Amino acid sequence: MxxxxxxxxxxxxxxxxxxxxAPRAADGVGLGIWLVDTARVGEHELEIGRAWLDGAERKQASAYVRAELRRAYEIAHAAARLVVGTSMDIPPEKVVWGRHACPGCGEPHGRPRAEGTAIEFSLSHTPGQVLVAVADVPVGVDVESHPDDPTALAGVLHPRETAEIDAAARGTLDGGRAAVRFTRAWSRTEAYLKGIGIGLGRDPHLDYLGTDAAPGRTVGEWSLWDVVVPEGYGAALALRSS
Known part of the structure; x- marks a missing residue:
């Protein structure tokens, strides 16, 4: 941990x-987390990564209208195949994706998983940055860019988080600009909901994860940390107790 x-x-x-x-750290949960700057991925490397994707991934990639979103998706899935395949000691193109059962309805659309292994993984992408984590326990990650108008979006979060973001926008709350606070709260929420496997099937209003730059938090059996990413982005990791 x-x-x-x-x-x-x-x-x-x-x-x-x-x-x-590099191999994952021997820290008790086998956690490994990697960041990819998509601008540093050359076209030759991306062509290699694209060749690893399966038909479903290629179909999903083609559905993105904006080129930067499509590129981030392709890099994220290629990176996930590389790190998961390395953990399984198989080539990236041999990784077969599946889904855990949803904890809400029991249908197979919960957390993503790799067939033939107990390794857990999570991935996230936004134009410019990709985040991938693998662990021996359920895990969720999220990376987001700062929004232009955080107060217009803050209403989707827990009411206390919304109030903190509004106060930061008015200049009555120290400890971070409104955009930074929104991205902290949203990335923590997304990482947590992805980790439990229900995604936005659970209302983001329900869980207060905070907007301040606090140390790791505990929510039930889940621990959350912020992840260090470049200026203009925010990211978080959620990890279930083993």
Whole structure:
């Protein structure tokens, strides 16, 4: 389990699809987390990564109208195949994706999983950045860019988080701009909901995860940390107790 006193987790950098990522840390849950700067992925490397994708991934990628969204999706799924395949000791193109049962309805559309292994993983992408994590326990990650108008979006969050973001926008709350606070809260919420496997099937209003730069939090059997990412982005990791 990561250090509970840490304010954030520093991910490893996955700089190339041409080399295997370093082994996961031996920290009791086998956690590994990697960040990819999509601008540093060259077209040759991306072509290699695209060749690993299955038919469903290629179909989903083609559905993105905006090129930067399509590129981020392709890089995220190629990166996930690389790190999961490395953990399984198989080539990236041999990884077969599936889904856990949804905890809400029992249907197979919960957390993603890789067939033939107990390894858990999560991925997230936004134009510019991709985040991938693997662990021996259920895990969720999310990375987001700062919004232009956070107060227009804050209403989707827990009422206390909405109030904190509004106060920051008015200048009556120290400790971070409104956009930074929104991204903290939203990435924590997304990571947590992805980790439990229900996604936005659970109302984001229900869970207060905060907008301040606090150390790791505990929500039931889940622990949450912020993840260090470049300026203009926010990211979080949710990890279930083993």
């Amino acid at each position: 990561p250090d509970r006193s840490a304010t954030a987790i520093v991910p490893a950098t996955l700089a190339s699809f041409l080399t295997h990522p």
